Amino acid sequence: MTTTVVEPWTKRPLTGYVAQSSARLVVVMTPAGQVLAQHGFARAVDLMGVAALGAAIIASSGALADLVGEATFGALFHAGQRHGIHLAACHMPRGSLVILTVFGRETSIGLVEFFFDEFAAALRAAAPADRERGPVLAENFEAELGQSLASLFGR
């Protein structure tokens, strides 16, 4: 299984989380669905689809929380026959990240959730200090996206 990262500071926390929780797939992304790191995906198309859907679920649950007067909901968990997913936001100094974990029967939601808390703390500790981010320009968008995909899949 491969772990690839766009932001190098995410690698150590991610590999630790995968080893401890026995997760099969993990995606660390921005709330807009931009992938910062991943573990377990072999194809870019699968990763981009999962990232987009995960970000959409977080966005819609945030809107739902707003409607019922909650600041935010905690983690979302879906259990299947062979796989479960855990989806949660991780609050960082530079904004939130969204983390999607897919796990199998070899672990449990309790373990994933327990190690997720440690993962979130490790990410916060590893994150670089706050810095000014340049605007995303249309002319750079394609190149940045291509660069991210190349970092994640080495092509």
Added chain:
Amino acid sequence: MSPDLERALDRISRVRGVRGSMYVAADDGIVVARLLMETVNGKAVAALAASLARKVEGAAAATGAGRVRFLQMDAADGTLLIAPAPRDLLVVTLADPRVNVGLCRFEMMRAAEAAA
């Protein structure tokens, strides 16, 4: 928490040396009901106890020992006791190393019956 489960956990907590007890979902490792001292990290204990129970179940099956009825883990600073209960639950107790395990086990079996 249902009054029956609450009473069962309360009885376990009355055993001298018990730091806390919980009903834990065996498959998920999440807490269903708990009565814990403030210093006990229930989430961690539940997740790890369920994982341990599953591994021991596997080992018991592989060796032909049959269904696991009770699990006792003695460590330098504490004792972890696990009893399978109906509805895919576990009764989990965390206690001091010198706790009366027999009495704990008796109360945990009663707690397992209360979950039926």
